[in-house]
Amino acid sequence: MPIDPAAALAAPPRVTDIAWEQKDVLLYHLGVGAGAHRPATDPDELRYTYEKDLQVLPSFVTVAGGGLARAGVFTLPGLDVNLARVLHGGQHIELHRPVPVSGRGTLTSSLAALYDKGKAAVLVLRSEAADADGPLWTCDTEVFARGEGGFGGERGVSSRVATPERAPDWEQEIPVRHDQALLYRLSGDWNPLHADPDFAELGGFDRPILHGLCTYGTTLKAVVDTVLGGDTSRVRGYRARFAGVFFPGETLRVRIWDEGGRLVVTAGSVERADAPVLADTVVTHE
Template structure:
């Protein structure tokens, strides 16, 4: 099936999701929060981990909608990069409406295709925009259509030791909890499916590790004030198996802006890289 280049600019959505404090707490538990961060896990004075934002829209229905409009092969889809821009504090309950469009498609020839999709999410209380999500989807089987390549980027981490290092170990059952927030893809739960996909067992959700990193960034830079986040960007690099320890490394660059990445503590491999975090 040929890639549909005419999908650029076509509306995707709206996706509607009603949520309440239980969804906020379930997500927090899914990304490793607990008694040490009770503000994310107890309805009294509850706060929202901002990475909940992408957790609310990235699910099977969303990926199916992108695949349908672009004609990409769902079997080859990987979440490549994620940018989040926060406009307002996320309330602890309500109805979220998300809609957007494919904004660009790039050709990586034999490596596949890159699809860029941008979405805005609004809240039912005041109809104002809460956050913008810019997602890069890598489709391994859809390259070679004669399109242009992605623009070159030149991301460099500071040549110094990190200013903050946060270590954690997701539990061996972490994906079983995280998937209850919406991403029920078999790769993270079904051993047989995972082996067919080339892994020895189910792997962690990339966005689950993203949530661990978000907690680490808030803890290091704006403790107790998750509403002060303005931007969070990253690139997903390598898979991680449940139970393997991670380290989130954070470098100060300029006022209210840091670079970050999350690595596998044992292998030193980048799990998430090219991270940018801005706050107020």
Template sequence: MPLDYALLKALPPIAARHDWTARDTMIYALGIGATDLPFVYEAGLSALPTMCGVLAYPGFIWKNPDYGVTWQKVLHVEQTIEIHGAIPAEGRFSADTVIESIVDKGADKGAIITTSRRISDGAGHHFATARGAIIARGDGGFGGGDPAAPSPEPMPESAPDFSVSLPTSASQAMLYRLSGDYNPVHIDPEVARIGGFDRPILHGMCTYGVAGRALIAALCGNDPARLASMTCRFSAPVYPGETIRIEIWQDGAGEARFRARVEERGLFVLNHGRVQYR
């Protein structure tokens, strides 16, 4: 069944409601490799800002056969978070995920599907917006679709102002998936091979969280409340166990740009990153 553009664009919002505990917040932090006590210890626990990427997340919806998406070939390619208020370390959270656009890149290139969700707490306070894009690599060429987004600005050619290297563990994807992203490409070798990888890959949102740790450490004095927004493109996958090097350029007051590469292969895995901080 081909990707059904009309059906996907007409979908009603996909509701998700999560009762999130302090234990969940600590599991998320460990899933992105954090070991600082404020993020992993219930005494004075603080939520890392990138955690809003998993709060009220509806799960891996692309396995729904009605959507006509070849789910084994789905990859996360872009992510933005906007923080409007303090992220609670526990509570009841809700969000409605909507499909914003579907871009047909062609039969040999796939389709880009962008979704967004407004995340609120149990009292209805909207504290974050998360917007992400996936590439359905097996589902281009359906014809029509929405206009493509403009290309991002090139990255600086100067040496970065900060560089931070952070390791991942061989079991990182197994731990990170406990925060709600159960795409089998991150744990099942057979699904990974179908997707074109020789072994399971790390979640793009885990790499994103690792970069977020580097950004708040370098720019925000390790205070998660100071991060206002973070956006980037995923340019290549990370394999669990690799070391991620985050390069950061200050770009005016309260703004910076960043990218990340894996040291073992010298390959950029995050690119065209922008961050705003308080």
């Protein structure tokens, strides 16, 4: 059996060294659209694009030091899965303190949970980063492995988030550049699905699609700039489910509801009648 639940869940965590520099942060911010939607010299944008007073958008942790590929979780015992049949289902980050502009530390990665959905298995891959001063962040990546279910495991609990039945408290439309995927991929995700039209066609798309984690970062930046006064250090947690594809050159509509202590968010494509891109999305903050 490709997945051995007992072996996978009992496997010792993988510990790897990670490091990042301010150049990596600047490149990531440009990759999620910083500097493109207001004048590039706007002080509110320069906080993301210029080393003076630079801050770090918390979603950067998904690529810091090499991201999930660096963690090596798919090489754990008991996880012999076909990567061609794997889908990125959701992402959840928790910040223990603001992310430094440059840093060095360790990434401890393990399989936190494994659920049986019948025709698919759901893997929750957890990576915990720490430096000399203590814990930095916890990053949970939810992965659907098609054709790997049916092993008799638990189905898991629902993480659906109800959208409030009222108009959003904030709404923002974000034009996304036609070359956004080409820029974002320089932060480490080299999948040709996001660059090569021929490869995208093999995947059933008429053109390359944007990385889900790029939309994830773009949406968080919209929330920080719209609701949190542009202060990235106020973010404590951020989770989302990848609900659909988004194409470079489209306009992302981000809607935000204040639910008292947390922000409920949706993101969709304006050009495709608000076709959902991110759902079950929550930002917690101070």
